[in-house]
Amino acid sequence: MRSDPKKPARARPAPLSPKRPASKPSAKRDPDATRQRILQAAIHEFSLKGYGGARVDAICKRARSNPRMIYHYFEDKDGLYVSVLEHVLGELRQAELKLEVDHVAPVTGMLELFAFIHAHFGAHPELIPLLSGENLLRARFLRRSSKAPIVASPLIELIARLLERGVKEGVFRSGIDPLQLYVTMVALSYFHRSNAHTLSVLFRTDLLDAAWQAEQKRNADQMLARFLERSTLRPAE
Numbered sequence: 001m002r003s004d005p006k007k008p009a010r011a012r013p014a015p016l017s018p019k020r021p022a023s024k025p026s027a028k029r030d031p032d033a034t035r036q037r038i039l040q041a042a043i044h045e046f047s048l049k050g051y052g053g054a055r056v057d058a059i060c061k062r063a064r065s066n067p068r069m070i071y072h073y074f075e076d077k078d079g080l081y082v083s084v085l086e087h088v089l090g091e092l093r094q095a096e097l098k099l100e101v102d103h104v105a106p107v108t109g110m111l112e113l114f115a116f117i118h119a120h121f122g123a124h125p126e127l128i129p130l131l132s133g134e135n136l137l138r139a140r141f142l143r144r145s146s147k148a149p150i151v152a153s154p155l156i157e158l159i160a161r162l163l164e165r166g167v168k169e170g171v172f173r174s175g176i177d178p179l180q181l182y183v184t185m186v187a188l189s190y191f192h193r194s195n196a197h198t199l200s201v202l203f204r205t206d207l208l209d210a211a212w213q214a215e216q217k218r219n220a221d222q223m224l225a226r227f228l229e230r231s232t233l234r235p236a237e
Contacts, residue, residue, distance in 0.1 A: 106166030
């Protein structure tokens, strides 16, 4: 039987294509986590190699990121370095804000403040090369920070209150400047660590040895207490 030429031929159905597996939803980006990874990688690189030696590509590799993200979050290498300084100093200041010494005796309170400073530098070794490096640069990058005045140490006020109370109670001598005392505390917590490698070679003694470090802390406690105490001896005429 012949087909009617006037009737259009039926189109053959297209062959069925194999079903593609449903694509998994792409993981949501976490901007805060990305920024934090870059910051932590930068802390490692800058503390290890300094500003001049640290490389953006090394920071990207460690952070599992790319230069575009660094420029997005920090503008450039300089901005990242400033953020690193702000971060490590901000961590120190945040920890200082948790200290409470108004409820203890002045001598005890002052030694507790010193113990905190000493322990913080020991627990955060990256802080020492970062601060040392920025000092070699004469604080060139820290001057650019808008947060530096905000994160100024709250310990100065705590020290001032303890000094005032200690003088009133007759246990501290008068005339001690809070900032001078704070810088002295930092020096007793910082110098033997920042110069440990050279001093260890020069004096053939491992200054990073736990026993040596513990003895240094005991000696520093005694020096600090003797410096603060009100002497009952009259000066020689």
